[in-house]
Amino acid sequence: MRSAKDFFAPLAVGAPAPLREIPARPSRAIHFFDPGNPKMAAKVPDMVGKVDVLLGNLEDAVKAENKETAREGLVTIGQETDFGPTQLWTRINALDSPWVLDDLTTLVRAIGDKLDVIMVPKVQGAEDIHYVDRILAQLEAKAGLDRPILVHAILETARGVANVEEICGASPRMQGLSLGPADLAADRRMKTTRVGGGHPGYLVREDPTDGDIEGARSTHQQDLWHYTISRMVDACAMHGIYPYYGPFGDIADVVACEDQFRNAFLLGCVGAWSLHPKQIAVANKVFSPSVEDVKHARRVIDAMGDGTGAVMLDGKMEDDASVKQCKVMVALAEELAAIDPELKSQYDAIEIG
Numbered sequence: 603m604r605s606a607k608d609f610f611a612p613l614a615v616g617a618p619a620p621l622r623e624i625p626a627r628p629s630r631a632i633h634f635f636d637p638g639n640p641k642m643a644a645k646v647p648d649m650v651g652k653v654d655v656l657l658g659n660l661e662d663a664v665k666a667e668n669k670e671t672a673r674e675g676l677v678t679i680g681q682e683t684d685f686g687p688t689q690l691w692t693r694i695n696a697l698d699s700p701w702v703l704d705d706l707t708t709l710v711r712a713i714g715d716k717l718d719v720i721m722v723p724k725v726q727g728a729e730d731i732h733y734v735d736r737i738l739a740q741l742e743a744k745a746g747l748d749r750p751i752l753v754h755a756i757l758e759t760a761r762g763v764a765n766v767e768e769i770c771g772a773s774p775r776m777q778g779l780s781l782g783p784a785d786l787a788a789d790r791r792m793k794t795t796r797v798g799g800g801h802p803g804y805l806v807r808e809d810p811t812d813g814d815i816e817g818a819r820s821t822h823q824q825d826l827w828h829y830t831i832s833r834m835v836d837a838c839a840m841h842g843i844y845p846y847y848g849p850f851g852d853i854a855d856v857v858a859c860e861d862q863f864r865n866a867f868l869l870g871c872v873g874a875w876s877l878h879p880k881q882i883a884v885a886n887k888v889f890s891p892s893v894e895d896v897k898h899a900r901r902v903i904d905a906m907g908d909g910t911g912a913v914m915l916d917g918k919m920e921d922d923a924s925v926k927q928c929k930v931m932v933a934l935a936e937e938l939a940a941i942d943p944e945l946k947s948q949y950d951a952i953e954i955g
């Protein structure tokens with residue numbers, strides 16, 4: 603076990619010092635693109651400033667024969683693009699794959715100064731994060747980087763879920779977690795073939811009337827991912843890092859996508875993945891607090907003065923705890939307003955009188 607005193611020391615001579623706090627940078631949509639696909643790559647410069655995170659994906663969804671092209675494409679995009687307020691992330695190949703070592707050595711050397719976060723798939727336990735932590739420190743030292751690259755883990759195995767707290771606490775580089783519903787479903791032997799979202803078979807049925815089990819009874823589809831997302835949220839909050847929903851594979855169904863993202867937002871997630879340009883707007887909308895919510899939160903904070911005691915607002919009790927909930931909402935609104943002029947003007951126009 604590492605001593606607490608060593609935790610914030612660099613893991614290689616010459617590597618930048620680890621961060622003591624993970625910055626709360628807006629990341630409502632993590633937009634995936636294949637850097638080796640010319641059509642997708644061509645759209646990247648125009649997405650800068652319109653999406654919070656652009657992620658060059660090297661893992662699943664990139665064919666084995668295109669792995670090197672994708673890696674080289676990401677180097678070119680990283681070197682040639684001015685990302686402004688938009689973060690650049692990548693998803694490297696799995697730690698047991700033949701590509702990951704070259705992914706790390708190439709990317710940190712060539713675009714380590716541009717990369718904000720490296721997403722690591724199929725993380726099983728703290729040992730995977732320790733491996734990445736050390737090798738990144740060595741590569742950062744070699745590349746002369748002056749700020750550490752952060753690490754984001756995808757939860758997509760049963761063992762990863764069982765070890766979620768230790769994964770989140772494994773390194774000061776840990777930035778957050780995403781749900782990987784497709785690999786996780788396969789690993790758990792769940793019987794859904796969907797990439798995220800609900801399932802019509804996973805339901806609760808209304809009780810029968812007068813014992814008539816054949817009579818009409820309404821059913822309600824339930825959320826297959828509620829348990830896992832809730833565990834992720836607690837593990838992330840406990841370690842001061844950020845949870846994300848992950849992908850919603852039914853690209854055409856933007857309505858269900860919005861519902862699924864909103865459930866995650868309400869539970870505490872800060873963003874979700876976008877696999878197709880049309881999902882960016884969905885995530886940006888859902889993960890930005892509504893004007894009504896920000897207005898209410900500001901009213902409560904205003905009415906609560908020093909934040910202690912209890913008051914009645916619109917027939918509802920507000921107290922020390924509810925003012926904290928409102929501060930979470932207002933803090934997020936302020937972070938988003940700082941990078942999104944449209945939202946800023948909407949929030950600035952709020953009158954709380």
Ligand SMILES: CC(C)(COP(=O)(O)OP(=O)(O)OC[C@H]1O[C@@H](n2cnc3c(N)ncnc32)[C@H](O)[C@@H]1OP(=O)(O)O)[C@@H](O)C(=O)NCCC(=O)NCCSC(=O)C[C@](C)(O)C(=O)O
Nearest residue numbers: 634635641642645662663758782783784785849877878879
């Ligand atoms: C779904 C697909 C095949 C539909 O692709 P399409 O070409 O059929 O779609 P389209 O509607 O016809 O596309 C319109 C235009 O947008 C472009 N386009 C389309 N998508 C993008 C994009 N993402 N970024 C930038 N541009 C994009 C596309 O190239 C086209 O350009 P054009 O007008 O010049 O012809 C395509 O969108 C795609 O490949 N998206 C990314 C898929 C991906 O990254 N999957 C991996 C993440 S999910 C995952 O790994 C699971 C997980 C977590 O691991 C686990 O649960 O286990």
Ligand SMILES: [Mg+2]
Nearest residue numbers: 662758782785
């Ligand atoms: Mg996966």
